[in-house]
Amino acid sequence: MHSVKYTTASIFKYLTLILGALAALIPIAVVFFASLKTGSEYASTGPLTLPENWLNFSNYTKAFVDGKMLLGFKNTVIIVVISIVGATLTGSMMAYILSRFKFKGSTILISLFLVATLIPAVTTQVATFQIINHLGLFNTRWAPIVMYLGTDIIAVYIFMQFLDSISESLDESAMLDGASYWTIYWRIILPLLKPAIVTVVIVKGVNIYNDFYTPFLYMPKADLQTISTALFKFKGPYGSQWEVICAAIMIAIIPTLVVFTALQKYIYNGFSQGSVK
């Protein structure tokens, strides 16, 4: 019963897919191999050679302790959590008033947010730095937090799209029971927005976790290092110990890998929702 016909087209299709997958994986895999090698083993073997002992985690301990990665994780988590909670609240509030109330300023408001996204953040960084400095936020965790907190139009759009699918008769029946607008938002709308919140949390969370520019510029203090800046510090002092740097790279990547595997389905839905319509 093996009558599977492999046409040239389908061989080509799978060949390119495998090549693409290899191109995506090999650069990471070799770093993983190197992270498990001892110093002398690293020096005597090529990048594609598998490590002798798959359980040699000494480089990881060294990178984790010397690089103060725990401190990096702590700062990153604090910044990510506060920014995301804030951004979810402000984003959903904006979306709530924009989708439920028709008021005079609503189109102006939405275009204000839209135009703001046209201004690439990198261009205004020098001037933003002065503001952060004036507010006394330089070298504090609040500097990146207030910058990430800003409502971005993508989050507002994702929330608004979801709000359109929540029937307004739900709001009306709550009003018959005497619920205030605040109660409607807090008790009815916000819980129903859960899928949209997951999407926004993933998209924003990934961006904040991986951001290097903002903490590098605004929190140079050693105590405030994030995962990105902690990793960057390996450049220089560890120039000759690639096996330790490779372990540090893996330490920074592993959380992403775990989150990605767990939330894969939401990630696909989330990104495409925000961009297609």
Add this chain to the structure above:
Amino acid sequence: MFKFSNLSYKNQRIAIIFLFSLVPIVLLLTFAYYPVINMFRYSFTSWNGLSKNMEYIGFENYKTIFTNPEYFSVFKVSLYYFFTTFIQMGLALYFATILSFSVRMKNTFKGILFFPTLLNGVAIGFIFLFFFKPDGTLDTILNLLGLSGLQQKWLLNPNLINFSLAGASLWRYMGMNFLIFLGAISSIGKDVYEASDIDGANRWHQFIHIIMPSIKRILQLNLILAISGAIGVFEIPYVMTGGSNGSSTFVIQTVDVAFKYSKVGLASAMAVVLLGIVLLVTILQRVLIKEEK
């Protein structure tokens, strides 16, 4: 005692619109619009970012940028990244198209191709430092394939360095384009394909006549992002080379000028020029899209 729910719905409405938009608007004005205004102001001064008084020097900073090849050469570097995005989008479109139809292990391939996009920028910088270094991953693979003659000093040769860095950038961002295309293609109804199957269309016809027209807008959007992305390149070259050997980008240079050499006025003028280019391209793009309709 004051209770919010005691207000009439009309007053509640006013209060909630005001309260809910207050924080976002304050943040938006402080971190999006106010810096732009200040940036223009600084760009006409020789301010160093610290001293109390700013000296107004007119268009002197702009003159420096446009007459000094040292400042303008960074735009040439952007071109490497800009042209690489076409290869990147081509690959993304190809993979998105074949993975929209039946393929074995579809989700595994999707996951693998998308994963690099989620990684930490600094980690990617290091991964490719390892990839391109002498006797690193790339040289070893070339050796294995019997192509050792192609081995190069990927990051030390000024003629090659920007190709290497742009390649790393392609690896990083291809997955994002891929996912956006995948989403756009999946929004096309199944019945359209079925109808075309009956008419005897093959995959290539379907790609040209169904997929391409329906993702045209996304393609155009990606083009805009490609331009601003090419000008905003920072992490990969900064981590990998620090901008040496002619790999400095506009953002690396702006950061250096502003924070290393304390020339905030000049750096602001550079940023104004950059913003001008991005806006010009965006407007141009909009006009072109409108005309086609």
